[in-house]
Amino acid sequence: MFKIMIVEDDPKIKEIILENIKKWGFDGLCIYDFNEVLNVFVRYEPHLILMDINLPHFDGFYWCTKIREISKVPILFISSRNTNMDIIMAINIGGDDFIQKPFSLDVLIAKINALLRRTYSYTNIEPAVIEYNDVILNLKNSTLIYNKKTIELSKNEFKILNILMNNSGSVVSRNTIMRKLWEDENFIDDNTLTVNINRLRKKLSAIGLDNFIKTKKGQGYIII
Incomplete structure (x- = not known):
């Protein structure tokens, strides 16, 4: 089962995402202590990360950079910030894709599936x-x-x-x-x-x- 780590500050969005990825057969883990993002990542060993940009203490760009120092795990940015500079920054520091809030859950699931297929080549699993x-x-x-x-x-x-x-x-x-x-x-x-x-x-x-x-x-x- 693929594991997805959700680094999202909005409690409502966080729970909606978690509920829906579980419906599609993924395991999910939400971050609640935003000082522990890297430590949770190391312990949980997710196959994919959903990363908000606006976070307490340090932003998503910071955590993406720290994770990229130790892992190539795919990172999908989810943010209400949608300027060209934000998108360019997200990709340049190691993000794999970007989706703007508010977003369709169907689009989110499609992007998750696409990233997992490209990264792990799970061709034996039928896409939804x-x-x-x-x-x-x-x-x-x-x-x-x-x-x-x-x-x-x-x-x-x-x-x-x-x-x-x-x-x-x-x-x-x-x-x-x-x-x-x-x-x-x-x-x-x-x-x-x-x-x-x-x-x-x-x-x-x-x-x-x-x-x-x-x-x-x-x-x-x-x-x-």
Whole structure:
């Protein structure tokens, strides 16, 4: 089980984060004595740290620097401070990612999963979500979340997005998509795929994702 250390000053946010990461199967530990961050880190040996910037005594930048002296554990900054300088500072001193308050818990879980996969290569563990540019595809209930809005996807719409988001930045041919849709369908013809793509685009547009799926004429579709 992956262990996550939560270094957050706001008691309410701290408890909400702890409750939700446990729902996703992670072990969590909150910091309450902010003079003991490094000592707790050494004893707990977390796989990932969620680090606020504004903390009592010493800020998150300080603790990130101290942890980086002894460990390469991934650190995800969570803060209401969102200036370019704050984000640059967080990354330059060794942070791996940055999420601004107020944040979506789904986005937070997606970023945690992404950092753990990159760091520990747990490819044998099925991810719960796919995240790309703050667009979250929930693999458990076939929904898509963006900007705190959720849409329900049909079986084919879900499969299309799953293929495209897993291959973001690359063109996926229509034939490749249709072969995937054929797995448990009697027959999906070219026109049926077009209808599914058009319906999906309308749903995406309704939550502010215009042109999320781009057509490459004569090649297929791409998400970039």
